[in-house]
Each structure stands twice: as C-alpha cells, then as structure tokens.
Amino acid sequence: MTSITLNNGVSIPQIGYGVFQIPPDDAQRMTVAALAAGYRHIDTAAGYQNEEGVGRGVRDSGLPREDVFVTTKLWNADQGYDNALRAFEASRSRLALDYIDLYLIHFPVPQRRLYAETWRALEKLYADGMVRAIGVSNFKFPYLDRLLATADVVPAVHQIEVHPTYQQAELEALTRSHGIEIEAYSPLGRGADLESETITDIATRLDVTAAQVIIKWHLQRGRIVLPKSASVARLAVNLDTDGFELTEADLTAIETLEQGLRTGEDIETFDVPA
Numbered sequence: 001m002t003s004i005t006l007n008n009g010v011s012i013p014q015i016g017y018g019v020f021q022i023p024p025d026d027a028q029r030m031t032v033a034a035l036a037a038g039y040r041h042i043d044t045a046a047g048y049q050n051e052e053g054v055g056r057g058v059r060d061s062g063l064p065r066e067d068v069f070v071t072t073k074l075w076n077a078d079q080g081y082d083n084a085l086r087a088f089e090a091s092r093s094r095l096a097l098d099y100i101d102l103y104l105i106h107f108p109v110p111q112r113r114l115y116a117e118t119w120r121a122l123e124k125l126y127a128d129g130m131v132r133a134i135g136v137s138n139f140k141f142p143y144l145d146r147l148l149a150t151a152d153v154v155p156a157v158h159q160i161e162v163h164p165t166y167q168q169a170e171l172e173a174l175t176r177s178h179g180i181e182i183e184a185y186s187p188l189g190r191g192a193d194l195e196s197e198t199i200t201d202i203a204t205r206l207d208v209t210a211a212q213v214i215i216k217w218h219l220q221r222g223r224i225v226l227p228k229s230a231s232v233a234r235l236a237v238n239l240d241t242d243g244f245e246l247t248e249a250d251l252t253a254i255e256t257l258e259q260g261l262r263t264g265e266d267i268e269t270f271d272v273p274a
C-alpha cells in the first residue's frame with residue numbers, strides 16, 4: 001500500500017476505506033473486512049453515526065493500533081472552541097481509541113463564522129497529542145484562504161469531492177500550493193462515473209474494472225482516495241491497483257470528463273439538517 005507523507009511528517013496510506021452510509025450495525029463487520037482485505041486507513045465521521053462500529057472493527061482486526069490510520073470529522077452542530085473539544089472527546093470515546101490519526105472539520109458552515117475558532121480547538125488537540133494530524137473538508141476558496149490567514153497550524157489535508165465528472169481542479173491547485181494534501185471523496189462519483197465510456201474503454205484495454213481505473217487516476221495524480229463499498233468483494237477490487245499503469249493520455253482523457261456534476265452537499269448553504 002503506497003503512503004503519502006503529510007506536511008507534518010505523518011505518513012497516511014493513500015487509499016482509505018470510506019464508511020459513509022455504512023449502517024451502524026454493519027460498520028464493525030465492514031471495518032474488519034476492509035482491514036482483512038489490506039486497507040490500513042478508515043475514513044469515518046461523527047455525522048456517519050458509525051464510529052462505535054468502526055472502533056470495534058479496528059480492535060477486532062487484531063492489527064496493532066499504530067498500523068491503522070483512523071480519520072474522523074467534527075459535525076457542523078459542534079463548531080466553536082469548547083463544543084469542538086467536547087465533540088472530539090465524544091468521537092474518541094465512541095471509537096474507544098486513545099488517539100485519532102486525523103481529525104477534520106467536516107464543513108466550514110460559513111454562515112456561522114465559527115470555523116477559525118473551531119480550528120483553534122483542533123490545534124489544541126494536535127498540540128496535546130490527541131490527534132496526529134488535523135485538516136479540513138469542503139473548504140472552498142475563500143474559506144480555506146481565510147482559515148490560513150489566522151491558523152498557526154496549516155491543515156495537513158483538505159478532503160473534497162473529486163471524481164472525473166467533478167474535479168475541482170482550481171481548488172485542488174490552490175490547496176496543494178499551500179502544501180496541503182488532497183483527499184478525494186466520492187471518488188467514483190457515487191458510482192455514476194463508472195458508466196463513462198472513456199473509463200470503460202480504458203478498463204477493457206487494461207483488463208481491469210472501471211472502478212480500478214478511476215482509483216488509479218486519483219493515485220497517479222497524487223491524491224489520497226476514499227472509495228466506499230458495502231460489498232466485501234468490491235472493496236477488495238478497489239484496493240487492487242498495483243498491477244497496471246495509466247498512460248498520460250489516459251489521465252488527460254479522464255480529465256476531459258469534467259461536467260460540474262457535484263453529488264454532495266452545497267457548501268454555501270449546508271448547515272445542520274432538521
């Protein structure tokens with residue numbers, strides 16, 4: 001499994017198993033299955049309501065704690081300095097882990113203007129050794145820029161939606177120009193991008209699946225990539241990306257598929273659902 005070194009020297013496995021929409025009752029079993037298949041990086045969030053199962057899965061895997069990279073995220077309702085510290089402790093206790101590898105602000109929620117204050121709480125958790133790295137998610141320009149203006153610690157990662165039909169190339173370039181790694185979420189476009197003829201043609205030529213082609217595109221472009229599958233067979237296939245290479249022509253052909261097809265929330269208006 002290839003790893004990337006973050007801007008604070010911490011190493012992160014480049015493919016992570018995303019557990020968004022894995023029901024709480026399945027999270028333990030699926031985490032164990034992912035770790036057995038070879039994943040060493042799990043991406044959860046307080047908002048996914050499956051942290052307890054993920055934590056149990058990490059412990060049940062039999063792997064040493066330090067061999068598994070665990071990310072969780074601060075939910076929107078918990079922004080603010082004191083709230084964020086409390087929310088972190090609640091996540092850590094649901095996961096039942098001594099420390100978290102990576103803690104992210106899930107959404108900026110710009111209308112509340114609390115993200116800079118929230119970031120100070122993450123900086124404290126980092127300084128106290130409760131987390132090995134801190135980062136943000138869904139911080140479009142100018143929110144990332146504003147955060148950087150007051151931050152003492154530059155985020156290690158920026159987790160954003162990136163897939164062939166929604167690439168956010170400008171935001172990726174801006175993020176990287178600050179030494180922040182990109183984590184691509186919904187990397188398969190929630191499955192929709194697997195149907196693209198450009199992708200399936202490349203897959204046929206290389207005798208791999210469409211999902212493997214898209215995941216390889218993310219890897220070769222240097223992103224951390226977080227595919228989700230509720231199927232043990234498919235999550236294993238998604239990890240199996242070593243035996244082939246995409247050509248530069250393949251990579252640029254995939255980049256022509258941009259269509260602005262966002263599948264996730266509208267960052268400008270997304271707050272706390274009723």
Ligand SMILES: NC(=O)c1ccc[n+]([C@@H]2O[C@H](COP(=O)([O-])OP(=O)(O)OC[C@H]3O[C@@H](n4cnc5c(N)ncnc54)[C@H](OP(=O)(O)O)[C@@H]3O)[C@@H](O)[C@H]2O)c1
Nearest residue numbers: 018019020043185186187188189190191211227228229230
């Ligand atoms: N920070 C954020 O705001 C945010 C938002 C969204 C997602 N995320 C993260 O990103 C992760 C992945 O995102 P996502 O779940 O939205 O989308 P995704 O990984 O792009 O797509 C998942 C979909 O693709 C299907 N799929 C996966 N592997 C496949 C394969 N080999 N062949 C055919 N179909 C396949 C899955 O079906 P099956 O399950 O049936 O295999 C599922 O329907 C999440 O779990 C989460 O960790 C973060």
